[in-house]
Amino acid sequence: MFEILRKKKTDATVLSDMVNKQRRYDSLVRALHTDIFRYAFWLCGDKHVAEDITQETFLRAWRSLDSLNDDKAAKAWLITILRRENARRFERKQFDYSDVEQEQLEDVFSSSTEDETEQYWLRRQIAKLDIEYREPLLLQLIGGFSGDEIADMLALNRNTVMTRLFRARNQLKDALDTPEVRGQSNG
């Protein structure tokens, strides 16, 4: 009799915990999947791989959702999982992506108008950036993280992060300001 009463109560709590967790996860997915997917894309340069990594990231997030105490830290937390997941991809598959990815950046839109051509060109420039310059820039522009937060996430010191951001912008700005290079790369 007691057993039955107790069991019922536990089941109910477990169930409501599950519902809460599910709700939490739902909102996490809806709020952050765009940023996570974009970050993944700019990390690996391939839409399908980015989707795979995003899937893995969110699945891992689900499994350890209980360890996420602070909802504000969710984005940083997800990006940490994502970066680990991306690194794992290189452990799993021995062949080298890095030669391909920068040059064969996927054409994700049709470049019909002047504006879009410009954007396409800019995208290629971003993809051409070394990953060590690209990543802090992504964290700043997509993630909206401050220099300190980026330093934390990449395990670098703040000065290094600021230097990399400087170089990243500098390279992009140079590329934008030098029309000949631009002509070449548009081919």
Add this chain to the structure above:
Amino acid sequence: MDDLQFRRQAYGDPNNQSHDFLQHMANHPDDAKLVKDLKSLDNQLTQALNIPVPEDLAEKLLLRQQLNQHQQTQKRTRYLMAMAASIAFIVGVSFSMLRFTPIDLSEHALAHVYHETKALQIEQDIGFNDVNFKLANMSGLQQSKFIQQPGRVFYTAYCDFQGVKSLHLVMQDENGQKVTLFIVPAEERLKLDSVFADAKYKGQGFQSADAYMLLVGEQHSDLNYVKREIEQTFI
């Protein structure tokens, strides 16, 4: 703030809001223009970075998680079922092992006498009809009874011989020495020694129609007398 430092900060984060940075911008219009350019670069970059996300990505993510969850629940159910089954199996096996292990009656009889010392101190006088009443309650011994009083009976109680319900009596020999008698319904797994002893007590075992009888008394008590008495009165 010198120029180099300003440029570093501007390129690092054009949206820098620190007082020094803003101050420098106010004092140097050229640098303010640089920051404006950088901000517009940032705008362009942000737009370029905003690649279209597959429309159904969120749904896919949720679906994948649901499926995964479902699988895990099923795995856990299977695991629990397997656990329950093996526990039931172990319980079953050990239960039957327990039931079929032979029981050494003499050892238990001695242990019982040591354990229940109060039985030898109680000085009641119980009639054989009461004893018969108790015997009638024991499975396998419904037909057995004393036909007359087998000397004085000081104590009687049910006791447990490894799961077999049996009767514990305290009687006396011709010198008035107390002798313990156990009546145990005959069962195949019981092992009966005709004579046994340890440092303090000695004992005898014999079989009646449906039961094993075990007598335990002190070294100098006359068990044969009690045995004869029981053989005459117990059928």
